[in-house]
Amino acid sequence: MINATHLEKQFRKKPVLTDITFELPGSGxxxxxxxxxxxxxxxxxxxxxQLKPSGGELTVFGERSYDNAGVMDRVCFTGVDTAYPSSWSLADIVAAAGKRYPHWSQDIADTLMRDFALDEHASTVYAKCSRGQRAMIGIVVGLASGAELTLLDEPYVGLDVHNTSVFYRHLLELAESQRCFIMATHHIEDAAKILDSALVLGRQGSVDKHLLAEDADGYVIATGDFDVPAGAIAYRRHASAARAILPAATAAELGLRGQAADLGDVLEAILEVQA
Structure with missing residues (x-):
């Protein structure tokens, strides 16, 4: 579905993304x-x-995506910072989205509005919405759009535990319909449990890692008294005790005891190294 090869983006000659190369399948x-x-x-x-690459190649559904109406009709991009008109009410936003997306589901929109308790605030104008309400209306639009590819930018910023749970529950249900969802976030504690893969961008604007959920099966969290082992993606030492996340095969070779790591452990370790 998405293929990027040596993709670059600059703003006023300042590099933001450099040499981005990855592939993503059509669902999950x-x-x-x-x-x-x-x-x-x-x-x-x-x-x-919505943005033109400065270099490299990017295709979505086998076509270049920039300013391509055929591609853009199959993609929904939304998030907490979506620039809806400030005078629009939440009901106006839902109505406009229903006209914009060919596969819009009003049933899904109504269910999400109710589950998020936004139906009680349908007349509230966007300018007066809290950050959490803006995040929730973005989720409503994204999930109800029926788009083959749905891009969610920081979807649960400002959400409490209950509403985050509502989001994940509906997201998992809709992912079973072979739609593809991509969430941009720097919070992974809960998200890691439902991911099929994760693409990690480094500080230089390039891809640090692209991990499938099953890739984490090959790592363990080892503890003991040891120096930095080969292949470790994270290592910490306090006095005589060390902790590392490393390939299970390496841990076995070194005689280190460890417990199985999950995708969340591995991703958190990678992001720690970036900090």
Missing amino acids: IHALLGRNGVGKSTLLAMIAG
């Missing part, structure tokens, strides 16, 4: 991870066809 839930300012939103905007 994927994360775009990285610290603030590494270009996650910029990459999503290019995938959505």
Whole structure:
């Protein structure tokens, strides 16, 4: 579905993304991870066809995405910072989205509005919405759009535990319909449990890692008294005790005891190294 080869983006000759190369399939839930300012939103905007690449190649559904109406009709890009008109009410936003997306589901929109308790605030104008309400209306539009590819930029910023759970529940249900979802975030504690893959952007605006969920099966969290082992993606030492995340095969060769790591452990370790 998405193919990027040596993709680049500059603003006023300042590099934001450099040498981005990756492929993503046509379904599932994927994360775009990285610290603030590494270009996650910029990459999503290019995938959505809203920004023109400065170099390299980017195709979505086999076509260049920039300003391509055929691609853009199949993609929904939304998030907490979506620039809806400030005078529009939440009901206006839902109505406009229903006209914009060919496969819009009003049933899904109504269910999400109710589950988020936004139906009680449908007349609230966007300018007066809290950050959490803006995040939730973005989720409503994204999930109800029916788009084959849905891009969610920091979808749960400002959400409490209950509403985050509502989001994940509906996201998992819709992912079973063979839609593709990409979430840009720097919070992975909960997201890692539902991901099919994660693309990690480094501080230099390039891809540090592209991990499938099953890739984490090959790592362990080892503890003991040892120096930095080969292949470790994270290492910490306090007095005589060390902790590392490393390939299980390496741990076995070194005689280190460890417990199986999950995708969240591995991704957190990678992001720690970036900090």
